[in-house]
């Protein structure tokens with residue numbers, strides 16, 4: 001099947017302006033690229049940061065960076081994928097590979113085959129934030145990610161306390177599961193109590209309610225030593241950076257999932273962001289503060305080749321990583337589904353789950 005010459009895409013036209021459907025060219029895949037008919041996508045907080053906050057956008061800009069669907073055309077140098085393959089991937093680099101549109105054209109190494117017996121709407125929750133986690137652990141925290149993982153592998157610092165702030169977020173769920181897979185035993189996380197059992201199953205040794213007034217004291221008491229590594233999956237100045245800054249000490253490293261949210265949007269006020277987590281709060285001397293930028297993960301040549309094409313599908317197929325729970329967002333049209341998802345993000349509805357919606361009809 002050959003895609004039509006143009007197709008529909010969901011675009012932002014500026015902060016808080018209504019999303020619009022636009023017609024964009026359906027790009028014939030050159031060389032090592034493939035064209036995918038997008039079945040499902042997921043909405044993430046980045047969509048909100050971009051649609052309401054205008055963060056890193058040049059309107060009119062197509063949104064979305066996670067898709068699952070079917071390969072409809074391949075470039076002449078494509079070696080692995082073929083027409084008809086069911087795939088999923090994290091794609092973000094240009095309008096033609098953003099996810100909230102009916103067809104995307106992108107390099108084949110940005111897609112993996114959907115493992116047998118897994119649903120396209122489940123795996124679409126995975127690629128962007130699992131890539132984020134692998135990039136955070138290796139690039140920002142300087143931890144090893146041996147692949148294939150040697151049998152009986154035990155990381156040198158397997159007992160070191162590692163704090164995952166916001167374990168029930170999508171990033172947090174994957175961070176816990178990957179750290180458990182790598183062999184780390186002393187994982188401490190914060191989340192609402194209703195998610196604590198799930199996060200223990202994912203590898204957390206200690207779960208603390210982030211709304212407790214003594215959340216910092218609880219973590220300091222229960223960690224069993226200096227928290228050497230932290231991942232801030234929330235990056236809210238008041239809601240996560242401030243408490244984390246009271247826990248870390250000289251020699252600790254924290255990776256902050258940018259942007260730092262200085263102020264959430266209200267009905268009358270625009271959101272405010274910072275890309276400088278080291279300046280957003282006062283850190284103890286000697287704490288290394290790194291802002292995570294997953295968009296640079298392709299600088300790791302091993303990950304460029306293997307992460308989405310091989311590692312992520314295998315982690316799912318083996319059951320070492322399970323997808324986020326999905327909340328299916330309904331709507332009569334593509335635009336309605338996109339707007340309904342954005343509205344749920346605005347109202348902070350997602351809790352331990354990912355918003356997922358249909359793009360092209362089957």
Ligand SMILES: NC(=O)c1ccc[n+]([C@@H]2O[C@H](COP(=O)([O-])OP(=O)(O)OC[C@H]3O[C@@H](n4cnc5c(N)ncnc54)[C@H](OP(=O)(O)O)[C@@H]3O)[C@@H](O)[C@H]2O)c1
Nearest residue numbers: 045166168169170171191192239257258292293294351352
């Ligand atoms: N820079 C990058 O490379 C990069 C990559 C990926 C994501 N991000 C950013 O990372 C952030 C998280 O993304 P996501 O998709 O994982 O979010 P998400 O799944 O939508 O996050 C929702 C969860 O956040 C939790 N939460 C809210 N406030 C909290 C707080 N103060 N402390 C602890 N948990 C809190 C809620 O927990 P409960 O339900 O338990 O209450 C809820 O489950 C976003 O701002 C996103 O843009 C950045």
